[in-house]
Amino acid sequence: MSLTDLTATQLLAELSAGRTSAVEVTQAYVDRIERHEPAIGAFLRYDAETALASAKNIDERRRAGKPVGLLAGLPVAVKDLLCSKGDLATCASRMLENFRAPYDSTVVARLKQADAVLLGRTNLDEFAMGGSTENSGLGVTRNPWDFTRAPGGSSGGSAACVAARMTPLSIGTDTGGSIRQPAGLCGVTGMKPTYGRVSRYGLIAFASSLDQAGPMASTAQDAALLLEAIAGHDSGDSTSINAPTQPYSQTVTQPLAGLTLGIAKEHFGPGLNAEVEQSVREAIRVYESLGAKVKQISLPHSKYCVATYYIIAPSEASSNLARYDGVHFGHRTDERAMLAELTAERQKLESAKDTAALNRLDTPLVRMYRRSRSEGFGPEVKRRIMLGTYALSSGYYDAYYLKALKVRRLIRQDFDSVFQSVDLIIGPVTAAPAFKLGENVDDPLAMYLLDLYTVSANLAGIPGISIPCGLSTSGLPIGLQLQAPPLEEDRLLRAAHMFQQATDWHTRRPNLP
Amino acid sequence: MPLTREQVEKVSLLARLQLSESELVAMTAQLDAIVGYIDQMAELDTEQVEPMAHPIELADVFRADHARPSTDRAEILANAPHADGQCYLVPAVLGD
Numbered sequence: 001m002s003l004t005d006l007t008a009t010q011l012l013a014e015l016s017a018g019r020t021s022a023v024e025v026t027q028a029y030v031d032r033i034e035r036h037e038p039a040i041g042a043f044l045r046y047d048a049e050t051a052l053a054s055a056k057n058i059d060e061r062r063r064a065g066k067p068v069g070l071l072a073g074l075p076v077a078v079k080d081l082l083c084s085k086g087d088l089a090t091c092a093s094r095m096l097e098n099f100r101a102p103y104d105s106t107v108v109a110r111l112k113q114a115d116a117v118l119l120g121r122t123n124l125d126e127f128a129m130g131g132s133t134e135n136s137g138l139g140v141t142r143n144p145w146d147f148t149r150a151p152g153g154s155s156g157g158s159a160a161c162v163a164a165r166m167t168p169l170s171i172g173t174d175t176g177g178s179i180r181q182p183a184g185l186c187g188v189t190g191m192k193p194t195y196g197r198v199s200r201y202g203l204i205a206f207a208s209s210l211d212q213a214g215p216m217a218s219t220a221q222d223a224a225l226l227l228e229a230i231a232g233h234d235s236g237d238s239t240s241i242n243a244p245t246q247p248y249s250q251t252v253t254q255p256l257a258g259l260t261l262g263i264a265k266e267h268f269g270p271g272l273n274a275e276v277e278q279s280v281r282e283a284i285r286v287y288e289s290l291g292a293k294v295k296q297i298s299l300p301h302s303k304y305c306v307a308t309y310y311i312i313a314p315s316e317a318s319s320n321l322a323r324y325d326g327v328h329f330g331h332r333t334d335e336r337a338m339l340a341e342l343t344a345e346r347q348k349l350e351s352a353k354d355t356a357a358l359n360r361l362d363t364p365l366v367r368m369y370r371r372s373r374s375e376g377f378g379p380e381v382k383r384r385i386m387l388g389t390y391a392l393s394s395g396y397y398d399a400y401y402l403k404a405l406k407v408r409r410l411i412r413q414d415f416d417s418v419f420q421s422v423d424l425i426i427g428p429v430t431a432a433p434a435f436k437l438g439e440n441v442d443d444p445l446a447m448y449l450l451d452l453y454t455v456s457a458n459l460a461g462i463p464g465i466s467i468p469c470g471l472s473t474s475g476l477p478i479g480l481q482l483q484a485p486p487l488e489e490d491r492l493l494r495a496a497h498m499f500q501q502a503t504d505w506h507t508r509r510p511n512l513p
Numbered sequence: 514m515p516l517t518r519e520q521v522e523k524v525s526l527l528a529r530l531q532l533s534e535s536e537l538v539a540m541t542a543q544l545d546a547i548v549g550y551i552d553q554m555a556e557l558d559t560e561q562v563e564p565m566a567h568p569i570e571l572a573d574v575f576r577a578d579h580a581r582p583s584t585d586r587a588e589i590l591a592n593a594p595h596a597d598g599q600c601y602l603v604p605a606v607l608g609d
Contacts (some may be wrong), residue, residue, distance in 0.1 A: 102588045209567045238574040293527070307551040318528060325529070327601050332594035335604060366602040370531035382530055386521070386540060387547060389528040403554050405564035410557070412565060445546050461568020470588040486568075 003028040008168040008222040009249070015062070015073045022055035022062075022073030026117050029075045033166045036512055041141045042151075042161035043378075044080045044090060048122025051075065055117045069115035070229050076111055077161050077170040078247035080121040081128055082213065083202040084108040091204050092136035093126045095330045095376030105202020106234045107171060107213050114229040119167050121433070122157030127321065128178055128206045128379045130154050131450050134441055135380040138260020142437070143186060145476055145510040149434040152182030152250030158216050159186035163477075165513060169226050170216045175206050176309055177429075177454025179214050179250060184429035187468045187508060189223050189496065190216040194486045195461035198227075198243035199234035207316035208239075210309075210458040219506055220467060220496035224248035227489060231392050246490040259292040259495065262422030266302035273432040279478040280428050286502050287426070287495075295422050297452045299414040302456065306409050309455040310448055311391050311404035320387030321472075326372025333371035342367050381445060412460040419485040424495055428453055429466045429479035457483055465492045468505040479509070518546040 002026055003011065014020045030048040037043055058073050083089045083101030085108075090096045104112070111118065125135035133141045133156025141156045143149040144164040151160040155172030159182035162170050172179040174192035183190025191214045198213045205211060215226035228248040234240045263284065268277060284294060326332035341363060349358045362370065377385070392401035418425065431452060440447045457464040462483055469480035480499070484492045500506045521541045525532045532540060584597075595602040 043535070099592055102584050102592070126605070149541050152543065185591060235576045239569055239571075241569065303556075304554055304557065308556050310547060310572055311554075322529070327603055329592035330594070335595075339604065341529060366526075366529070367531075369529040370526075373529055374531045377530075378534075382532070382536070383543060384532065385528050386524055387544060390520075390524045390544065393527060400529060400551065403559060403565055406559035406562040407554055407557060409562050409565035410559070412568070444543050445550055448547070448550075459568075 004032050004165045007219050008217060008225055009219070010051045011074060011168060012225070013072070022058045022117060023052060023228050025073055026051050026075055026119070029119065029167055030165070031472050036164050036166060039142065039147060040144055040160055040164055041139050041513070042122055042157040042164065042166060043077065043120045043156070044058055044092065044123050044138055045088065051117050051119050058115050058117070067347070069113055071111065071225070074116055074169060075119040075167050076226070077115040077119050077122050077158060077167040078108060078111070079124055079155050079158050079172050080480055081124060081204050082107050082171065083204070083395050084118070084143045087466040088121070089204060090138060091127045092124045092138045093378070093381070094137045095324050097138070097331070099329055101202070103202060106199035106236055108202065110230050111171070116229070119327040121153070122161055122170060125154035125158055127204070127317070128154040128173055128175055128382050129317065129332045129380050129384050131177065131181055131447060132435070132437070132440065133157060134437060135378055137378045140437070143434045144512060145187065146434065148436055149476070150437050152185035152434065154178040155190070155216065156182045158399035159188055159190065162186070162188045162216050162218060163510060164511065167425065168218065169222060171213055171230070172216045173203060173211060173213045174458065175210045176313060176458050179216060180429050180454050180464055180479070180481060181451070183216055183466040184481070185434040185477065187477030187510070188218060189220050189465065189467050189506060190214065191223050191227065191465040191489070191492065192457060192463060193227065193231060193489050194241065194463045195458070196239050197238040197463070197487070197489065198230050199240045201234055201236035205320040207313040208320060209316060209401070210313055212458070220465070220493050220500055221249070221252050223465070224252035227493070231489070241487070243487055248490060248493055251490050253495055254490065255290070255498050256423070256494050257291065257413070259287070259424065260422045261287055261292050261294050262297035262418055262425045263294060264297050264302065264425060264427060266299050267427035271431050272428060275472045276428050276430070276432060276469070276478050280480055283469040283480045283499065284426055286499060290498055290502060297418045297422060297425070299418060299456070301366065301407065301410045301414050305411060305456040305459060306448055306452055307499075308404045308407045309451065309459060310387065311400050312408060312459070314384040314388030315391045315401050316388070318385045318392065321385055323389075324373060324376060325369050331372055331376035333367065333368060333375055338367055338371050339364060380444070408459050410454055415456075415460045415462055415485075423484070423491060425483040427481055433472045433474075433476035433478055453481060462486055463489050463492055465496050467496045467499060468508065469503070470505060471508060516541060516548055
């Protein structure tokens with residue numbers, strides 16, 4: 001058995017016992033990356049030299065008997081949306097292609113503090129907007145289970161590199177399902193913690209009331225380990241929750257007794273793929289065999305989740321992305337060409353004596369903003385900025401943005417009321433296994449509707465986890481989603497671990513050439 | 514009411530985007546379909562519902578008010594597309 005077949009928890013035991021070294025572990029993963037990355041494209045960048053140097057340093061400290069961090073010597077890949085001082089942080093956007101972070105995000109700072117070996121930076125949908133990683137402005141990522149299919153998104157790179165065993169651990173972010181959905185489609189374990197559990201400081205914002213970083217790994221136990229390293233209050237983020245965390249890596253192995261699982265009828269409606277339904281129902285039977293009780297529940301406002309989400313997330317995005325103005329950082333258009341274009345337009349309008357159009361003509365500064373942004377952003381980012389700007393614009397604010405905030409409360413109340421009588425909600429992550437690359441790119445609404453089962457957790461701020469629970473007849477992973485009340489990450493991880501003790505879906509790997 | 518090309522053009526100015534002719538056409542159709550789907554929210558009676566802007570409804574989170582060094586100016590300006598070492602440089606704001 002090679003090092004890359006072990007879980008992060010097993011690797012850590014080997015490292016602590018001195019039976020292997022961080023350099024050996026890192027080299028084993030670098031070898032895998034060099035072999036499989038060209039076909040998969042999970043990374044935007046990786047740096048074997050820096051990773052091996054950091055591994056060597058950790059080995060020296062460990063051998064000298066000095067204290068080492070929680071993840072000492074374990075490779076971690078990070079979504080290219082979290083700042084790491086001095087390194088590029090592109091968000092897979094042309095806009096930030098050359099942006100170097102002036103400071104560490106709290107997540108990256110905590111990974112460094114835990115002595116993780118930072119392997120590289122993973123691909124994503126531009127600014128995390130999308131569910132297939134096809135909106136990346138910088139590269140294509142393929143699903144390791146079938147190279148003709150999408151890995152999901154937006155944390156598609158972080159899911160694919162774990163599925164292909166190019167890293168034992170990765171960090172993703174989840175604004176509407178962007179950890180759980182690619183985890184489901186790539187057959188790995190991925191958790192979106194409670195909003196505020198993990199600091200957003202240095203996480204490049206998409207939708208600030210929804211964004212949350214979280215762990216991706218091969219097992220719930222590994223996800224618990226990674227969550228333990230990154231979770232907890234941070235004074236750098238005023239929305240960070242000041243509540244105690246658990247030693248998740250320790251508690252995860254304790255089974256839960258007397259569990260009551262809720263099955264929402266809205267999660268099993270039309271549109272759910274039969275094989276997915278069968279696998280999820282089988283997973284529920286596994287829990288029953290472990291002593292869990294099952295209760296039928298209803299989340300009556302589920303059908304409004306996608307509509308609500310696609311007002312709130314784009315509205316916040318349009319506001320957050322206003323910072324990309326071509327002035328402070330990021331792409332700026334060629335100024336001379338821009339001024340020449342503007343002069344030509346002015347002359348044309350003057351000779352046509354079109355005073356009305358002349359009065360509407362952009363000033364040089366406004367045109368600089370518009371051209372810089374239009375050149376820097378890809379189509380999906382533009383679409384969401386437009387949608388959000390529309391929803392927030394005068395005359396539409398009440399009908400769209402304010403309305404969505406009210407429906408958001410109804411969605412949250414659905415969860416609050418259900419969690420009075422169940423411990424966890426169990427259901428599918430996605431309605432179907434991984435789709436073909438290119439299948440949905442021309443139909444943005446169809447793509448948005450794929451977020452049906454995941455967006456509600458972000459709107460409500462509750463934690464959710466996706467774990468593998470089956471394979472389709474065509475050999476594609478099927479994901480199971482568990483959702484818990486706020487701050488109950490421990491319950492989610494323990495429940496996921498119970499399932500992984502009773503089944504072996506999480507051990508299945510794609511056959512890579 | 515379907516979204517018009519004129520509305521989309523106006524929003525593109527508010528959003529500080531410059532859309533090409535073909536982008537405007539595609540965007541109008543796509544936004545119209547998306548907004549049409551979103552309009553189903555209208556069927557809910559939300560008269561008595563408080564808006565929820567944020568999952569954690571905390572207010573006034575303060576840290577201790579201590580002076581401390583902030584990020585170095587040169588490091589921040591290093592990312593600027595056009596700067597003179599002290600200031601960001603932009604095209605003329607007033608006049609031509």
